[in-house]
Each structure stands twice: as structure tokens, then as C-alpha cells.
Amino acid sequence: MRVERLAGRMGLLDRRVLLVTGKGGVGKTTVATSLAVEAASRGKRVLLAETQGATRVSELFGRRSAGYEVQPLGPDLYTLSITGEAAIEDYVVAQVKVRAIYKMVFRNRVMAPFMDGVPGLHDLVQLGKVMDLEREKSFGRPVWDLIVVDAPATGHGLTMLDGPSAMMDLTVAGPFHEGAKQIQQLFSDPERTGIVLVSLPEDMPVNETLELHERLGSYRDQVQACVLNEIREPPFADLSAWEAARPHLADLGEAVELTDRAVARARAQDQARGRLAALGCPLLELPLLDSRRLRAPQLEKLGRRLA
């Protein structure tokens, strides 16, 4: 098993790029941020990249987002919000060399919707931006030790990883084809790029995680960990005793019904753990937190749990 060999040699935070993905609403941003905070606290210079123009990270730190510009969040921790539009501009300008030509040729009323409609281009260029950042150097060493990418939700996340090959299929040859190939090389290199899946301890999200893992295809070996988020304390350790105990407590009404649900949830959690073990990667757990209070110190705590 190639993965296990690699995992034995490298920690979760030792790659250049970590892509965090999962079903919508499972806590991808929380997990991505926690990982970035932890890596930074270990002295790595970390960039946390949001995709599709999301700006939730700066909100978590109580700041106004600087968008596509890299913005500091703390010592060794930086963020930016990548948008398809800005990344297309970067990408095309890198090819045509002159920004004025890009603006004139591609951003006019007629061509702009056409450029936005080139299949896979939005996805490809966002990964391309990450690649550029990964390659950025200062005094001969990389500017970023680790780039954590808060990737889009499951379906779109896959489309995004599919972006380079979609572009390669579409173009057959030329600079876009070459560019796509280089992007593909970075993201499919298990030494440089790792994938973290995020899930919830319920049936549906677990189904989707297993399905996502399956559909990752050649990227599957790069899954470094699966994070099970929003884990709750079981009401008591021995769940199997509940059915026998319940009739004796029937007079307690609402409290018993609430316990029924807590027991059901705890069992679903155990089941989720069991099913996700089939992924063959480390399963990490995060407790359910009051999201009103989800701020930097909480994220640090979560990060320590993860790493």
C-alpha cells in the first residue's frame, strides 16, 4: 500500500497542498481553518485558500476579507479568496503576457460570457492559482510551506479536480493544454498534494463520503484523513442497556424521549465510524461546538486535535 508507506513517513501537515472537501454543510471551512492554524503554530508558513469567492475564513477571524489579495491572519498564517474570474485573468495574462490585451480581448461585453463558458476553465484556473502560489519563491525557498485549500462541496469538488483533464481533452495541444498538464501533475502527486475528506456522523453524509472516495478515482490514494465532525458525547457509555432501562423511566416523559434521540445519535456515530473505517485512512474526530463561539482560540484547539 503506497498510501500507508507515505503516511508513515509524512505527517498530515507535511505536504505542500492539502485539499479539504466533503458534502455541503459538513464543516469544510472549520476543518481547513483548524488545520491551517495548527500548521502555523508549528512554525510553518501557511496559506489558507478559499475557492469560488468564499470569504468565511476572514469572518472567522473577525476581519474584512481582502479577496484575491493575500492577507495576514496571524503569525505565519495568511489567507486569500480565489475567484474564477480573477484566476482566469491571471492565467490568461500569464499566457498572453500583456494585461491590456486580456482586458480588451476577453473582458468586453461580448467575449466575457464566452470565456466564462469555456468548459472547466473556472475550475482549472482556480487550481492554477494554487499551483502558482505553490511555486512562489523567495530567496530560493518556497514562500509557502503549506497551502490549505478549502475546496468546493463534493460534486463541484470533483469537477474541480477534473478540470485539468477536461481542459486537456478539450484542447489536445497548445499552452492551455500544457498548463493543464502541469496543474494535473501537482495535484496528482501524492508527495505534494494530500486530500482531506470531511463528513458528519449521519447516514447521508457518510454515504456521500464513501461515494466521493470511490469517485476520486486516481486521486483516491491521496486521501490522507477523513474528519468526522460534530461528534457529540453519548448520554452514557453502555448504550446497549438503554432498551432494558427505558420502561423503568417511562414516567420521566420528555427527558426519556430526548435520551432516545441522544442514544440513536450515538449509535449512528458508532455506525459512521465503522463504515468510514472502510476508507483505510486515519479517521479524525471533532466535537460539536457552539458555532456562535467559533473563533481563533477554538480553532486552535480543534487543530491540535486533528494533527
Added chain:
Amino acid sequence: MTQIVICCGSGGVGKTTTSAALALAYARAGQRVAVLTIDPARRLADSLGVGPLGNEAQRVPLDDGQLDAMMLDMKATWDRLVERFAPSEAERDRILQNRYYRFASTRLAGSHEYMAMERLLELVESGDYDIVVLDTPPSRHAVEFLKAPGRIAGLFDEGVMTWLALPKNSRGFRALERGSEVVTGVLKRLIGQGTIGEIAEFFDAMQGLWDALSERGRAVDELLRSEATRFILVTTPAPAARAEAREFRKLLEDNGMPLAGFIVNRVSPRPSTTEVGPFPACPAGFDAEAWERICEGVAAAPASASRLAESEQPALDELSALGVELWPVPDLGGDVHDLDALSAIAAHLGAVVQPEATS
């Protein structure tokens, strides 16, 4: 006239389940209902008690009411659009066999949303339904659903046509060269001459459908702004809910589209009291220590449920401060596997189905 209910919301809020439950509630209220979902998961089909869902309507076996369910098939809907409106068989085949068309009909960003609108129009035109409930593709922001069709329609805008594929009788590639030498020069270098030829060929071929496409675009637009349509935002009591809800309300206002209200899913029920007891003594056959642990667990359950409800209150307050109808659906625990579970949710949506009766 067919009424339309469009459920928007970001990923993971339970939009598909809510759409199905809402459709069920309408069907039970005596309407002929269709629900068009996006969720590729089998779960919804299972919970409705029907086989795998596809583009065509499947009747849900109900004792009371008429409900059809279907799942959007992007490629099939595109193909049907082309088959229906291509001016000739030769034009039709030219489009269907174009390589860029095959990309566009399945992978083009926004294509999903565009075809959802097209399928919606088909269902309305059929005259078979009193109500069509539309589940929308998951997106980070609910509003993307409303913007995407415009982006795709923009692709077929006369401007692009003019630029890329002007004279109708010319081959796309030659026409492209007449459009703009700078543009084509750069594009050719970037994505290759062959690809540009195919793309131009595609737009050239699509020109025959242009009138039909813009006609349908206008029809959808009118429909969405008409009295017949209600938009609903499906959300959860999370801190990000307010920002999204405000953005959604503003976008609808700006576009003159009617916002019906917010369905707030998975609201943690608040226990009536946190006092629990008295606890009976340890029954015979139970280990005293184990009994103690269980009683502690039961005693703590209401307080812990109450804390959870408390943590959601600010989000709920913020949503209700927006002055839009709010329909909370309690967290009923567990996944929705069958019609009974779906019915339990539907039971909480009565006020959505008959707003005049409650407001």
C-alpha cells in the same frame, strides 16, 4: 395556471428533502403536484417509494393525493431542446454530434441551472400540474441559481454569435476569422485551432435555435416574475444564515421576483423543562453503577437539548428580524428513509402550503 415553488439554498441544508416534503404536503392538500429534484442520491427515490428517478415523471404511490417525482437529466433536457427547435434534421445532427456541445451539455458551469429552468417550463406547458416544486442545484450561495441561466443565455447572446459565427451559411471557423483577428489569434494560440473551430461550429449551428432559445428565456423570465411563482429559501439556524438570507432577499427584490419566506430546517426543539425526576431506585437485575450512569444521562438530556436550542436562538432572531415569513421545521432526528419520515416533515409545512389560513 400552474403555480411554481422554487426552493433555493446552499448545500447541506436539506433542500431536496424539504422540496419533497413540501410537494407531499401540497399533494395531500388536494393539488396535482410535480417535484423536480436535483439530488442524484437514491435516497429520495427510496423515501418516496419509487424506483430510480430520471427525467420522466414517476407517480408516487399515495393513498391521498397525486404526486409525480422526477430528477433533472441535463444532457437529456439539452438534447430534447435541440431536437425540438433545430430547424432541420441536418442542423440537429450537426449540434448533437459537435464535440463542444457534448462538453457544454454536461460540464458547462451554469448548464445545470439553465436546464432546470427549461425543464420547469416544459412541466408548466404540459398543463398536467397545479403545482411544480423545484429543488435547485446545491451551490455555495443560494443566489447562484438565479444568476447562472443568465450567464448561459449570455453565451447565446447575439453578440457572441456575431463575433464568432456571423454569416449563417459560412462554416464556423472561417466566420470566426472575420470576427476579430486579435481575438481569434490569441484564442487559437491558447486553446488550439481545432478547438476554436469546434466551438465556432457549435455557436454557428446553435444559431438556428437562437429565436427559440431567446423566446424560452423570455418565457422563463416572465414566469419567474409572475404571481404564479414563489421563491423559498431553505436554511438552518447557523450563524451564516442571516447574511445569506439578506443577500437572497435583495437579489429577488432587485429582479422583481417574489420571496415567499424562509424554511428553517433542523431547529433544535426546546424542552419545556430541565427539571427531571424523581428517578426510581435501581431495578432488580441492573448493575447499580450502570443504572446510575443511565439516570445521569437522562437527567442531563433536557439541559443539553436546551443549550443547543439556546445556541441557535440568535440565528433565528436575526432571520425573523428580516421581516420575512419564517417557517421553522424541528430537528426530528435521524435521516429520512421512508414516506412516514417525509410525512412527519410535511406535517410542519402546512403553513407554507396554505399561507392565507395562518397569516
